[in-house]
Every structure is written in structure tokens, then in C-alpha cells.
Amino acid sequence: MKTTILKGTVVSAPALGKLDITENGYLVAVDGIIQGVYETLPPQFAGCAVEDCGSDLILQSFADMHLHAPQYPMLGMGMDLPLLKWLDTYTFPTEAKFADTGLARQVYRQLAAELAKNGTTRVCMFSSLHREATLILMEELESAGITGYVGKVNMDRNGGVNLQETTEESIWETRRWLDECGDFPHIKPIITPRFTPSCTDELMKALGEIAGAQNLPIQSHLSENTGEIAWVSELHPECAQYWETYAKYGLWNSRTLMAHCVWSDERERRAIRDAGVWVVHCADSNQNILSGVAPIWVMLNEGVRVTLGSDIAGGDHLSMFDVAAASIRASKARSILDNWQTDFLTVAEGWYLATSAGAEFFGEKPGFAPGNPLHAIVLRDDALPAVRKLTARERFERCVYRRQEGALRAVWSAGRKIYAAE
Amino acid sequence: MKTTILKGTVVSAPALGKLDITENGYLVAVDGIIQGVYETLPPQFAGCAVEDCGSDLILQSFADMHLHAPQYPMLGMGMDLPLLKWLDTYTFPTEAKFADTGLARQVYRQLAAELAKNGTTRVCMFSSLHREATLILMEELESAGITGYVGKVNMDRNGGVNLQETTEESIWETRRWLDECGDFPHIKPIITPRFTPSCTDELMKALGEIAGAQNLPIQSHLSENTGEIAWVSELHPECAQYWETYAKYGLWNSRTLMAHCVWSDERERRAIRDAGVWVVHCADSNQNILSGVAPIWVMLNEGVRVTLGSDIAGGDHLSMFDVAAASIRASKARSILDNWQTDFLTVAEGWYLATSAGAEFFGEKPGFAPGNPLHAIVLRDDALPAVRKLTARERFERCVYRRQEGALRAVWSAGRKIYAAE
Numbered sequence: 001m002k003t004t005i006l007k008g009t010v011v012s013a014p015a016l017g018k019l020d021i022t023e024n025g026y027l028v029a030v031d032g033i034i035q036g037v038y039e040t041l042p043p044q045f046a047g048c049a050v051e052d053c054g055s056d057l058i059l060q061s062f063a064d065m066h067l068h069a070p071q072y073p074m075l076g077m078g079m080d081l082p083l084l085k086w087l088d089t090y091t092f093p094t095e096a097k098f099a100d101t102g103l104a105r106q107v108y109r110q111l112a113a114e115l116a117k118n119g120t121t122r123v124c125m126f127s128s129l130h131r132e133a134t135l136i137l138m139e140e141l142e143s144a145g146i147t148g149y150v151g152k153v154n155m156d157r158n159g160g161v162n163l164q165e166t167t168e169e170s171i172w173e174t175r176r177w178l179d180e181c182g183d184f185p186h187i188k189p190i191i192t193p194r195f196t197p198s199c200t201d202e203l204m205k206a207l208g209e210i211a212g213a214q215n216l217p218i219q220s221h222l223s224e225n226t227g228e229i230a231w232v233s234e235l236h237p238e239c240a241q242y243w244e245t246y247a248k249y250g251l252w253n254s255r256t257l258m259a260h261c262v263w264s265d266e267r268e269r270r271a272i273r274d275a276g277v278w279v280v281h282c283a284d285s286n287q288n289i290l291s292g293v294a295p296i297w298v299m300l301n302e303g304v305r306v307t308l309g310s311d312i313a314g315g316d317h318l319s320m321f322d323v324a325a326a327s328i329r330a331s332k333a334r335s336i337l338d339n340w341q342t343d344f345l346t347v348a349e350g351w352y353l354a355t356s357a358g359a360e361f362f363g364e365k366p367g368f369a370p371g372n373p374l375h376a377i378v379l380r381d382d383a384l385p386a387v388r389k390l391t392a393r394e395r396f397e398r399c400v401y402r403r404q405e406g407a408l409r410a411v412w413s414a415g416r417k418i419y420a421a422e
Numbered sequence: 423m424k425t426t427i428l429k430g431t432v433v434s435a436p437a438l439g440k441l442d443i444t445e446n447g448y449l450v451a452v453d454g455i456i457q458g459v460y461e462t463l464p465p466q467f468a469g470c471a472v473e474d475c476g477s478d479l480i481l482q483s484f485a486d487m488h489l490h491a492p493q494y495p496m497l498g499m500g501m502d503l504p505l506l507k508w509l510d511t512y513t514f515p516t517e518a519k520f521a522d523t524g525l526a527r528q529v530y531r532q533l534a535a536e537l538a539k540n541g542t543t544r545v546c547m548f549s550s551l552h553r554e555a556t557l558i559l560m561e562e563l564e565s566a567g568i569t570g571y572v573g574k575v576n577m578d579r580n581g582g583v584n585l586q587e588t589t590e591e592s593i594w595e596t597r598r599w600l601d602e603c604g605d606f607p608h609i610k611p612i613i614t615p616r617f618t619p620s621c622t623d624e625l626m627k628a629l630g631e632i633a634g635a636q637n638l639p640i641q642s643h644l645s646e647n648t649g650e651i652a653w654v655s656e657l658h659p660e661c662a663q664y665w666e667t668y669a670k671y672g673l674w675n676s677r678t679l680m681a682h683c684v685w686s687d688e689r690e691r692r693a694i695r696d697a698g699v700w701v702v703h704c705a706d707s708n709q710n711i712l713s714g715v716a717p718i719w720v721m722l723n724e725g726v727r728v729t730l731g732s733d734i735a736g737g738d739h740l741s742m743f744d745v746a747a748a749s750i751r752a753s754k755a756r757s758i759l760d761n762w763q764t765d766f767l768t769v770a771e772g773w774y775l776a777t778s779a780g781a782e783f784f785g786e787k788p789g790f791a792p793g794n795p796l797h798a799i800v801l802r803d804d805a806l807p808a809v810r811k812l813t814a815r816e817r818f819e820r821c822v823y824r825r826q827e828g829a830l831r832a833v834w835s836a837g838r839k840i841y842a843a844e
Contacts, residue, residue, distance in 0.1 A: 072806075072807065073806065073807045073808050073809045074809075075806060075820065075823070075824050076819060076820040076821075076822070076823030076824035077812075077816050077819055077820050077823075078819075079750070079769060079819065079823060080768045080769055094809055097809040097810070103809060106807060107807045107809070110807055284751065287751045287754045287755055287758075288751065288754070290754050290757065290758070290766065292758050293755060293758055316747070316823040316824055317824075325738070328501070329706065329709045329710065330755075332709045332710070332712050333709055333715060333752075333755045333759075335712065336709075336712070336714050336715055336759075337715075337755075337758075337759050344712065346502045347501060347502055384494075384495065384497060385494065385495045385528060385529045385532055386495050387495045387496075387516055387519040387525060387529070388519070390499075394499050397498060397499055397500075397501065398497065398498040398499050399498075400498070401497070401498030401499075401501060401738040402497050402498035402738055402739075405827065
């Protein structure tokens with residue numbers, strides 16, 4: 001039995017908008033599983049080594065629920081283009097390069113290291129359509145200590161010359177990939193039709209069957225952009241709404257993640273909620289490529305499960321600190337847009353979405369709940385001056401908003417220390 | 423005569439939306455004054471030392487046209503509050519602490535160093551109402567190599583117990599401050615009524631007279647928030663619009679900077695343009711404290727002079743890279759809000775606003791124009807992987823959006839190298 005004890009200012013998000021704060025507290029895990037957060041160390045742990053973080057903040061690590069690994073090399077490029085043009089001009093040509101396994105190894109190793117360094121310990125990630133590069137991505141994430149799901153992307157139409165499979169290839173390669181990726185302890189496969197315009201009905205049907213037969217989760221895109229929605233409606237005149245193009249093929253259930261949902265109206269949001277589908281909100285991406293500003297506050301009030309994604313490279317920041325702050329800021333833009341008839345996300349709410357909400361998809365309970373695997377970051381926040389002693393809550397708020405270089409001291413993922421500063 | 427020659431990928435913004443790019447170019451300054459950007463080194467400079475930056479990007483440094491120095495210690499705090507509540511709960515109590523000159527020295531030294539490290543070489547800055555702390559701020563900026571204007575804040579009403587002057591005090595202290603701050607070579611005074619709700623008519627009148635008599639520039643806030651506008655209208659029933667409360671006292675001319683202008687309607691914008699007043703757009707701040715999303719694209723099309731400000735601590739980022747990207751993103755939110763009837767800022771346009779537009783207030787011409795003092799940054803952008811050789815323009819775009827740790831290699835301000843990495 002291996003006991004891990006972190007001592008410091010422990011802050012966690014046990015419910016939307018709520019913070020549990022224990023100053024000089026002990027976060028204890030045994031064999032990587034959290035036992036609890038204590039004000040004084042329980043007697044049964046006396047004598048165990050304590051990692052004393054001083055007054056540093058000990059927080060939950062992040063869950064990035066939507067990002068595109070092969071787009072990492074194009075971060076911040078092509079940002080003057082709207083979604084569909086941006087896909088054709090930048091995204092698809094970049095992804096096509098991942099036929100090269102050497103390139104995949106190099107880029108994905110760097111990406112995995114960057115995720116760890118930024119405190120993102122759980123991911124749901126799109127690869128490209130390439131089976132081999134996808135396996136390399138899974139390997140690199142696994143060896144960097146990240147937990148999560150990776151999907152070989154399926155696309156048998158509208159991808160262009162170098163980024164398209166035949167329907168047969170797509171199904172065959174998916175099956176083969178699933179056979180080959182069974183052994184990673186922390187990185188698991190997720191069925192990943194790129195989005196409806198990229199997948200024929202035959203492919204969608206096959207993917208729904210595979211997901212059902214092998215009990216796999218599903219990820220895709222939904223109602224990101226009005227142009228995209230119009231296109232889907234042309235492709236599927238038989239479906240009243242975009243979501244039905246997934247639902248009709250068994251790709252719409254309580255283990256389905258749908259990125260964006262910027263333009264999901266009340267009816268579509270009800271379908272999301274009723275099926276238990278998870279929305280992945282990607283605030284920066286939605287503004288960068290001119291998609292819109294999603295009504296997150298409304299969704300939360302309707303009982304929709306909302307998580308956050310960096311969505312690189314539509315999003316330009318890998319750090320989930322930035323993503324959390326961006327989601328808060330976007331909710332304020334949305335509130336302004338709604339003439340203040342809707343409310344905004346508080347700092348505590350933004351933080352919950354970036355941590356606990358995504359963790360729930362992995363079967364965790366919110367916050368540092370007993371039974372959860374230990375996913376935590378240690379933050380030193382003394383780089384800025386203070387004119388008075390700050391409360392732990394104020395320190396926490398400032399850390400969410402304000403990146404301080406070198407602030408992240410250590411990262412724990414599924415019980416393992418995967419990053420330490422210096 | 424001291425000649426400075428920087429060799430690298432020289433990118434500058436000679437007009438809104440335009441980029442001049444010279445690969446393997448030479449940026450030459452003599453005695454701190456730019457002579458030109460050359461593809462090959464002119465013969466008269468043969469034999470002069472060349473600072474070879476390899477393929478690094480050589481860009482204009484930033485002009486941050488609105489920020490509050492004493493709010494630096496509260497960066498990222500209180501972000502769940504709207505403007506007027508945020509002022510009372512966080513801002514005013516924090517600023518009141520700057521009666522302590524020791525604290526001022528410590529905070530302002532750190533702030534000045536951070537500005538230099540982030541490539542912000544020109545500023546227009548609010549201090550607090552304290553004369554001594556303001557002089558300390560000016561000293562610290564001067565010795566860090568920053569150029570610009572600093573204002574002792576005037577406020578003789580609505581500031582609360584510890585942050586208010588009598589009208590007499592405010593005028594007297596302003597005169598004394600102006601007498602005492604005449605000797606800084608790069609840091610000059612600017613008349614700074616906090617905003618109309620903070621200043622009685624008598625004070626406004628006196629400030630207008632001082633500005634006129636001593637030929638000083640002016641900075642304040644305008645139409646940031648609907649609650650504030652309603653308040654100003656109660657305080658000044660004789661003025662049809664907010665801007666008139668400045669204009670009637672001689673505080674409205676072509677050397678006046680007005681932060682925000684989020685809610686300036688067509689009439690107010692016309693008054694801004696006709697007087698040659700400079701708008702300082704502070705995108706993040708406006709969203710953070712729920713003010714609104716300013717119609718920047720419309721203003722630019724109407725011929726209004728727009729610059730950018732970090733507005734710490736309503737804004738949460740000191741880096742003008744973040745501020746430029748935020749202004750671009752906000753312009754997209756605005757476009758969405760306007761149902762795509764208005765356009766957004768391109769990357770090149772956002773960059774222009776963050777550099778050339780502000781520099782113009784200091785009498786410079788846009789871009790690396792001959793005759794300008796040398797204000798430049800050197801950026802190394804090799805931290806991210808690339809799947810192909812990027813164009814200089816793509817590298818530039820990516821640098822604007824994507825902070826890369828350690829990317830900033832050197833900063834030149836008014837001809838002096840004020841920061842070098844390592």
C-alpha cells in the first residue's frame with residue numbers, strides 16, 4: 001500500500017459554484033485513490049511521509065474534454081477564417097501530414113508533455129484518421145501519465161484528396177485500431193465520427209454498431225456554426241435537427257460527448273439533456289472561428305451536463321486555466337448579448353466546469369471525493385505583490401484568471417506524480 | 423553617434439490591416455532613431471556591429487494606453503462583480519494603500535520590470551491620488567526604461583473614506599506634483615480626472631485650466647457601463663451626453679485619451695472623432711466586469727482613433743499579446759452580437775491597434791518608420807512544432823495568439839535595450 005499525503009491549502013469544487021477550502025489541510029490518497037481531505041491528519045496515517053506544499057494551493061487537475069491532437073502544430077494560425085474555410089485551408093492539410101508516423105511521434109510526444117506541464121491529466125481527444133498515428137498518440141499520452149480517451153477520426157466524405165477514407169477503409173481501420181489499442185492502462189478508445197458532413201450514412205451506421213457492440217463512448221461535433229447546420233440539413237433532409245443525424249445511428253447516449261452546441265435550440269437542448277449527452281463548451285474556439293457564443297448558463301439551468309474543452313487548434317490555448325477564464329468571459333459576453341437576461345459563470349462555476357464536470361465523465365465524483373483517483377495540481381501563487389493578506393478564496397480566484405509563470409509546481413495524475421517543476 | 427542594427431525577420435504594421443515583412447532584413451537606428459528597414463545593409467553602415475537575431479521575429483513593441491498601476495496587486499480578483507461594486511469592494515480599498523510609499527516602491531518596481539519583460543515600452547497610466555506614490559511610479563518606470571505618461575488621479579467625491587481629497591487638496595496636490603515631476607526624460611505627466619462621478623465641477627474646471635495652461639494631455643474614462651452612464655446623467659442633467667461633462671471644462675481635445683467608450687452611440691462617437699479624442703479599447707476588462715462589448719470595427723470605419731489598453735486590474739492580463747488577441751476575439755463576439763452585420767478585427771488589425779495606433783499618440787508614425795524612436799521586441803517562436811515551413815506571416819500570426827514561454831528574447835525602448843532574456 002502506497003500512501004500519498006499532500007499538505008497545503010486544499011481547494012476543490014464539490015458542486016457547481018461551491019468551493020471546499022481547507023487551509024493547512026491534508027489530501028490523502030492510498031494506492032492512488034483519494035481517502036479524504038482532513039484538517040488534521042487522521043491517526044492511521046501518522047508516520048507516513050507528507051509532501052509539505054507550504055501554503056501552496058492544492059487543486060483538482062483539469063479535464064480537457066475536446067481537443068484535436070494533430071492540430072497542435074497549427075495553434076494560432078488561420079484565425080481570420082470562419083469554420084468551414086478554416087477546415088479546408090488549414091486543418092485538413094495539417095491533419096493529412098499525420099500519415100507520417102515519425103512526425104506523429106515528435107508532435108504527440110511534445111503535446112503529451114505540454115498537457116502534463118499544464119495540469120491537464122484527463123482528456124477526450126480527436127486524433128486524425130490515421131490508425132498508426134492514433135496508436136502513437138495513445139502511447140505518448142500513456143507514457144506521459146495522462147488518462148483519457150482517444151479517437152481515430154472517421155471521415156469518408158468531404159475531406160479532400162489527402163484526408164479521406166473509403167467507407168470500407170474507415171470501418172476496417174477502425175476495427176483494426178480497436179483490436180490494437182486494447183492494452184493501454186489509462187488511455188482508452190472512443191468512437192469518433194468527425195462530424196456529420198464528414199461521414200456517410202453507411203459509415204455512421206457501422207460506427208453506431210461498433211460502439212454498441214463494444215460498449216464504447218462516442219465523441220463528435222454538434223451545431224457549432226450556422227453554415228455547418230445548414231449543410232447538415234441539406235445532407236439529411238429527413239432529420240428535423242442536427243442531433244438526429246447522430247441519434248438515428250445509435251451515436252446518441254449517456255456516453256456521448258458533443259463539442260460546441262453553440263446553436264442548439266430548446267428542442268435540441270432537451271434532446272441532449274434527455275439522452276444524458278455531454279456538451280463540451282469551447283469558448284475561445286467558438287469566438288476565434290466566428291461560430292458564436294454558446295448559451296452555457298441556460299444549458300446548466302436546464303440540467304444539461306456541460307464540460308469544457310480547449311479545442312486546439314480552433315482554440316488557441318492549451319492551458320485549461322485560460323480555457324476556464326475564457327468560458328467565464330464568454331458567459332459574460334453571452335449575458336451582454338442577452339441584454340443581461342441570462343447570468344454569467346462565476347469563477348467557482350468556471351472552475352467546476354474545467355475540473356469536476358469533466359471528471360464525472362470518467363466516473364469520478366465532484367471535488368476531491370473519497371474514491372476518486374488522485375488528480376491534483378500544486379500551485380505557488382507568490383509571484384504577484386499583495387497589499388494585504390489574501391483569503392484562500394481570493395488566491396484561488398487570482399490563480400484561475402492570472403497565469404503566473406512557474407506557478408505550477410507539481411501535477412498528480414491517477415495517483416502518479418507526472419510533473420514537478422525544476 | 424551610436425548605431426544599432428538588428429538583423430532578422432522584420433515585421434511591422436504601417437497601416438491598419440497591413441503588414442510590412444522583410445525576411446533577413448536589417449532594422450537600423452542611429453542614436454536611437456530608426457533610419458529604415460533594409461533588405462541589404464546600406465553601405466554607410468558597413469562595419470557597424472550587427473545584432474544577429476537569426477530568423478527571430480523583430481516586431482514593434484507595445485503601447486499600453488490605459489492601465490491602473492495601483493491595481494496591479496489585485497489582478498484577477500473580484501471578477502464576479504460589475505464595475506461600480508467592484509470599484510467599492512476591491513479597487514478603492516486597494517488604491518488607498520498607496521499612501522504607503524514603501525508599498526508603492528515595491529509594487530511599482532515590480533510592475534515596471536514586468537512591463538519591460540512583456541515588451542510594453544510605452545504607457546499611459548493612472549496612478550492613485552497620492553502625489554508621492556505617483557512620483558515613485560514615475561521614477562520606477564523611468565529607471566526600467568519605459569516611455570510614457572503617468573497621471574496623479576483626481577477624485578474629490580464618491581471615493582469613500584480613505585480615497586478622497588477635498589477639492590482644494592486635489593488641485594493643490596496636482597500643482598505640486600506637476601512642479602515636482604518635470605525632470606524625467608521619458609515619463610511625463612498627464613491630467614487624470616478619474617471619471618466624472620469622482621470629480622466635482624469645480625475640480626473639473628481647475629483641471630481643464632491646468633491642462634490648457636501647461637499644455638498637458640488628458641486621460642479619463644467614458645461610457646464604460648450603463649449604470650455609470652445613468653449616474654453621470656443624474657450628476658449632470660445639463661449635459662445631453664457623458665462626453666459633454668469633459669468637454670465643458672476643456673478636457674476634450676486631440677490630446678485626450680478616453681478609456682472604454684463601450685456604449686458611445688453615434689452622436690458621442692462623432693464628438694469623439696471631431697475632437698480627435700483617442701479611444702482606448704480594453705476588451706477583456708469590459709467583459710470581465712460586465713460592461714459590454716465595444717463596437718470597435720464601427721468606430722474604425724467612422725474614422726475614430728482607437729488604441730488598446732490592458733486596463734489592469736479590470737483587465738486580467740498585463741501582456742499586450744493577450745490584449746491584442748482579446749481585442750480580436752471581442753470584435754468577433756461583437757460581430758456575432760450584431761448578427762454578422764459588422765466585421766471583426768483581423769490579426770494584422772489587432773496588432774496595429776496594439777502597436778502603431780498607440781505609438782501615434784506619442785508622435786510616432788505607424789510601423790518602423792524612419793524618424794521613430796526604436797521601440798522593438800525580438801521573438802523566438804520555435805517552441806511549437808511545425809508540420810511544414812511556415813511563412814513569416816504565419817509565424818507572426820501564431821505569435822500574436824500563442825504565448826510561448828521564453829519567446830521574448832529582447833526589448834528595445836526609445837533606442838535602449840531594456841530587457842534581454844536569460
